[in-house]
Amino acid sequence: MLNQSDPILRLENIGKYYGRFQALADISLSVQIGEKIVICGPSGSGKSTLIRCVNRIEAHDSGRVIVAGHELTAKTRQISQIRQDVGMVFQSFNLFPHLTILQNCMLAPIKSRGLDRSDAEKIAQNLLSKVHIANQAHKYPAQLSGGQQQRAAIARALCMKPQLMLFDEPTSALDPEMVQEVLDTMAELASEGMTMLCVTHEMSFARQVADRVIFMADGRIVESSPTEEFFRNAQSERARSFLRRVDL
Amino acid sequence: MNNFDVSFILDSLPYLLKGLQFSLILTAVAFSCGIALGTILALLVHLRVPVLGLIAKTYVALIRSIPLIMVLFWFFFLVPLFLGWLSGASRPVPVGATWTAFITFALFEAAYYCEIIRVGLRAVPKGQFEAAAALSLNPCATYLHVILPQVFRATVPIILTQTIILFQDTSLVYVLSLTDLLGAASKLAQISGRLTEFYLTIALIYLVICFGASQLVWRLRKKTKLQ
Amino acid sequence: MFELLSQPAPDGGTYGKWLLSGLTWTMALAIAGWAIAFAVGVAIGTGRCLSGRTIPAICRVYVEIFRNIPLLVQMFLWYFVLPELLPPNLGDWLKQLAPPWGNFLPAVLCLGLYTASRVAEQVRAGIEALPPGQKEAAIALGLHPRHVQYYVIVPQALRLLIPSLTSEVMGIYKNTSVALTIGVMELTAQARQISEMTFQTFPAFAAVTITYLVLALIVWAGMTWLEHHLAAPTSTACDPRPVFLPPVKEENR
Numbered sequence: 001m002l003n004q005s006d007p008i009l010r011l012e013n014i015g016k017y018y019g020r021f022q023a024l025a026d027i028s029l030s031v032q033i034g035e036k037i038v039i040c041g042p043s044g045s046g047k048s049t050l051i052r053c054v055n056r057i058e059a060h061d062s063g064r065v066i067v068a069g070h071e072l073t074a075k076t077r078q079i080s081q082i083r084q085d086v087g088m089v090f091q092s093f094n095l096f097p098h099l100t101i102l103q104n105c106m107l108a109p110i111k112s113r114g115l116d117r118s119d120a121e122k123i124a125q126n127l128l129s130k131v132h133i134a135n136q137a138h139k140y141p142a143q144l145s146g147g148q149q150q151r152a153a154i155a156r157a158l159c160m161k162p163q164l165m166l167f168d169e170p171t172s173a174l175d176p177e178m179v180q181e182v183l184d185t186m187a188e189l190a191s192e193g194m195t196m197l198c199v200t201h202e203m204s205f206a207r208q209v210a211d212r213v214i215f216m217a218d219g220r221i222v223e224s225s226p227t228e229e230f231f232r233n234a235q236s237e238r239a240r241s242f243l244r245r246v247d248l
Numbered sequence: 249m250n251n252f253d254v255s256f257i258l259d260s261l262p263y264l265l266k267g268l269q270f271s272l273i274l275t276a277v278a279f280s281c282g283i284a285l286g287t288i289l290a291l292l293v294h295l296r297v298p299v300l301g302l303i304a305k306t307y308v309a310l311i312r313s314i315p316l317i318m319v320l321f322w323f324f325f326l327v328p329l330f331l332g333w334l335s336g337a338s339r340p341v342p343v344g345a346t347w348t349a350f351i352t353f354a355l356f357e358a359a360y361y362c363e364i365i366r367v368g369l370r371a372v373p374k375g376q377f378e379a380a381a382a383l384s385l386n387p388c389a390t391y392l393h394v395i396l397p398q399v400f401r402a403t404v405p406i407i408l409t410q411t412i413i414l415f416q417d418t419s420l421v422y423v424l425s426l427t428d429l430l431g432a433a434s435k436l437a438q439i440s441g442r443l444t445e446f447y448l449t450i451a452l453i454y455l456v457i458c459f460g461a462s463q464l465v466w467r468l469r470k471k472t473k474l475q
Numbered sequence: 476m477f478e479l480l481s482q483p484a485p486d487g488g489t490y491g492k493w494l495l496s497g498l499t500w501t502m503a504l505a506i507a508g509w510a511i512a513f514a515v516g517v518a519i520g521t522g523r524c525l526s527g528r529t530i531p532a533i534c535r536v537y538v539e540i541f542r543n544i545p546l547l548v549q550m551f552l553w554y555f556v557l558p559e560l561l562p563p564n565l566g567d568w569l570k571q572l573a574p575p576w577g578n579f580l581p582a583v584l585c586l587g588l589y590t591a592s593r594v595a596e597q598v599r600a601g602i603e604a605l606p607p608g609q610k611e612a613a614i615a616l617g618l619h620p621r622h623v624q625y626y627v628i629v630p631q632a633l634r635l636l637i638p639s640l641t642s643e644v645m646g647i648y649k650n651t652s653v654a655l656t657i658g659v660m661e662l663t664a665q666a667r668q669i670s671e672m673t674f675q676t677f678p679a680f681a682a683v684t685i686t687y688l689v690l691a692l693i694v695w696a697g698m699t700w701l702e703h704h705l706a707a708p709t710s711t712a713c714d715p716r717p718v719f720l721p722p723v724k725e726e727n728r
């Protein structure tokens with residue numbers, strides 16, 4: 001029922017408050033299937049908050065969030081439906097420390113999608129090979145390096161066969177030498193046509209992968225331009241000074 | 249003291265061991281029921297379930313503020329009344345000291361285990377809940393497969409230490425005149441007049457068991473810390 | 476419900492007076508016991524962290540013995556067994572001590588030394604939990620080792636300790652009830668005695684239980700106050716008050 005031309009995600013005038021502090025103001029955004037969007041902006045500008053409103057890890061206070069044609073409201077049924085179709089990768093990995101990598105990947109497909117063990121395991125093994133850690137499947141998260149853990153977390157999200165992937169600074173908690181392996185995995189995913197909404201400060205990655213860059217400040221979208229244009233000729237002074245500091 | 253008589257002890261060892269057996273069974277039952285009930289109470293508080301959460305919180309605070317002996321007296325008095333009321337009988341149903349002990353210890357320990365598990369629940373990083381939600385696990389699966397296993401892992405040493413204290417506390421059934429290890433010793437001591445021998449012997453038995461157990465817990469704690 | 480407390484008791488007073496006398500004994504046990512427990516506990520706990528072998532080993536043996544034997548068994552050892560093990564004249568003196576003291580003295584010693592073993596463990600944990608950087612930084616500043624302990628380590632360890640000491644204080648006042656087994660007429664003993672005299676079990680137990688709850692509340696409030704007043708400002712709570720420190724005196728050389 002979702003037409004090819006319909007956006008997979010549509011945000012209409014989202015507002016979000018923490019107490020009296022306005023974390024998001026009047027955010028509107030629409031993401032087409034297959035589109036890759038990079039969100040950047042100074043720390044505290046509301047990037048995480050925005051991305052977390054998409055799968056309702058945070059509830060927005062005003063406006064509408066529409067994922068795959070369904071509006072997100074407080075109804076639990078619907079939220080869990082939508083979360084099945086939206087994968088999320090966190091800055092701090094958030095792998096389950098008491099489960100092996102393979103078990104981490106199988107848990108949600110079995111419990112939420114209702115797959116049986118053997119199917120779930122097949123899918124998990126497949127995706128673990130894809131992120132090049134098939135040989136780590138039976139280890140526990142703490143036994144892996146940061147880069148491997150983050151790739152495992154990506155595989156875990158992919159096991160749910162999501163239509164949209166959210167990344168919240170997936171490389172910020174990594175040692176510098178591990179950043180590239182994770183970015184490569186994400187680029188590979190992008191080249192396969194995954195729809196991606198990605199908060200990152202890795203501007204070379206944005207240049208290489210993104211169709212569009214969104215620049216946020218103070219809870220607002222200051223700028224939203226095609227990648228080429230953003231890097232060549234950013235409209236706002238804030239974005240330009242941000243780029244001068246980040247991109248060398 | 250000049251005539252510390254070992255043969256007395258050896259002769260009555262079977263009786264003492266039977267007492268010890270009762271102590272251990274009481275510990276095991278109170279432990280299993282206490283953990284189960286304590287987990288439920290902790291979840292009620294943690295999830296802020298309306299009404300029930302408040303009741304659980306009050307129960308735990310109440311039990312933790314009163315001496316165990318007082319609780320034993322309360323239950324010895326209340327349980328027969330409660331059973332009488334439940335069965336619709338007009339008079340209290342006598343249940344006996346043994347049952348009272350089992351029920352009291354289970355309910356009493358539940359409050360202490362609840363507190364341990366509640367603190368453990370609070371210590372689980374927020375990211376774990378968020379990751380589970382992002383994977384669309386329902387609350388039941390989230391707690392069962394993601395949160396509680398981590399809580400139990402983290403709190404196992406504390407739970408076991410509490411269980412060693414529970415084992416020591418079972419000696420308080422002495423006030424209900426039950427024959428646990430201490431009860432057995434005190435009965436024998438009274439009959440024979442050999443208080444010194446019997447009390448020193450069981451002190452040694454308790455010491456060996458509790459010291460051994462606490463060493464095991466200590467090793468476990470070191471092992472889990474390394475991981 | 477509590478008219479019972481104003482009813483006359485066989486000894487000419489009221490049952491309320493009995494309860495009050497129980498409260499007095501409970502408080503006496505708790506306070507005197509805590510004084511022993513704190514002093515001995517801090518000493519033993521610090522002793523376990525000293526360098527060298529003998530003193531830590533002795534302290535460890537103390538802790539293991541006193542915390543691995545049930546309190547009730549320890550009560551019996553103090554009350555029944557100790558007088559037999561002492562030289563005869565001393566043992567007899569103990570046994571013939573005038574009524575309340577003959578029971579109270581062993582009870583207090585037992586309670587205090589038992590709790591001391593637990594306090595010692597908390598003190599040791601508190602000292603070990605301090606990041607080594609604190610001591611190193613203090614030494615690097617050229618502070619005298621005595622000042623390192625006095626101004627840097629001990630104040631911090633004490634703060635870390637307050638929550639766990641709270642639970643030990645709660646523990647000792649609850650454990651006072653174990654003294655009833657050797658005949659100290661504290662609160663729980665009075666509850667049982669009043670209920671046996673009057674058959675009014677519910678009001679008797681309820682009155683005593685409420686008394687315990689009030690005591691718990693006082694202990695909790697006191698320790699929370701203490702914790703609050705000694706708390707070091709953390710980064711989130713921007714408390715401008717200076718960290719609690721003993722006043723610095725000019726050193727005489």
Ligand SMILES: Nc1ncnc2c1ncn2[C@@H]1O[C@H](COP(=O)(O)OP(=O)(O)O)[C@@H](O)[C@H]1O
Pocket residue numbers: 018021023041042043044045046047048049050
């Ligand atoms: N749970 C929260 N409670 C209160 N304020 C919050 C909370 N989460 C985020 N904020 C505030 O909202 C703003 C945006 O936060 P965030 O979305 O995390 O920024 P970013 O990810 O861009 O660094 C920040 O000023 C932050 O302090």
Ligand SMILES: [Mg+2]
Pocket residue numbers: 047048049169
């Ligand atoms: Mg962020």
